[in-house]
Amino acid sequence: MTKLEINSAESMQKLGASLAKTAKPHDLLLLNGDLGAGKTTMTQGLGRELGVRRPVKSPTFTIVREYREARLPLFYMDFYRLEDDDLSSIDLEGYLAEPGLIVIEWPQLVMNDLPNEYLQLTLTRVDDSWESTKRVVKFDPHGKRNEEWVKAALTEYDE
Numbered sequence: 001m002t003k004l005e006i007n008s009a010e011s012m013q014k015l016g017a018s019l020a021k022t023a024k025p026h027d028l029l030l031l032n033g034d035l036g037a038g039k040t041t042m043t044q045g046l047g048r049e050l051g052v053r054r055p056v057k058s059p060t061f062t063i064v065r066e067y068r069e070a071r072l073p074l075f076y077m078d079f080y081r082l083e084d085d086d087l088s089s090i091d092l093e094g095y096l097a098e099p100g101l102i103v104i105e106w107p108q109l110v111m112n113d114l115p116n117e118y119l120q121l122t123l124t125r126v127d128d129s130w131e132s133t134k135r136v137v138k139f140d141p142h143g144k145r146n147e148e149w150v151k152a153a154l155t156e157y158d159e
């Protein structure tokens with residue numbers, strides 16, 4: 001399993017940008033990790049690379065934020081606050097059918113409604129100190145396309 005050590009919020013954004021540069025239509029990125037791990041920070045770097053000029057914001061209260069102006073339309077979702085019966089209010093299938101890039105924070109509640117192929121990342125703080133900017137990102141690709149995506153993104157990140 002691939003792991004990457006990240007030492008700053010800027011590097012986390014760079015990783016997001018590397019994932020964006022190497023993303024293809026219909027890619028699905030699942031982000032796990034505690035609050036404050038850096039999931040939204042990564043997605044901000046990703047959105048900027050895709051050409052989103054307004055700030056990419058956490059969709060915690062809206063569940064979905066659409067950035068259709070991006071080179072690859074970005075659909076950013078966060079199911080942290082979702083109640084089981086709220087699920088029907090989101091047209092997940094509709095989003096999956098669009099040739100864009102879907103990023104999901106807290107995907108556990110919707111795993112049954114997702115395709116089998118996706119790239120799952122787990123972000124963890126590795127120091128006890130709250131101020132520490134050190135994180136480890138674990139890459140867990142499902143399917144060939146996602147294995148290739150990880151390889152391409154890491155190559156891009158190293159350059």
Ligand SMILES: Nc1ncnc2c1ncn2[C@@H]1O[C@H](COP(=O)(O)OP(=O)(O)O)[C@@H](O)[C@H]1O
Pocket residue numbers: 006007008009010012033034035036037038039040041042132133134135
């Ligand atoms: N290496 C790092 N990667 C990502 N964020 C970091 C890092 N170091 C410090 N931070 C800070 O930690 C916070 C992460 O918040 P956020 O990205 O909203 O987390 P999450 O979406 O996982 O809850 C931000 O304030 C960010 O500036």
Ligand SMILES: [Mg+2]
Pocket residue numbers: 039040058105
């Ligand atoms: Mg977040």
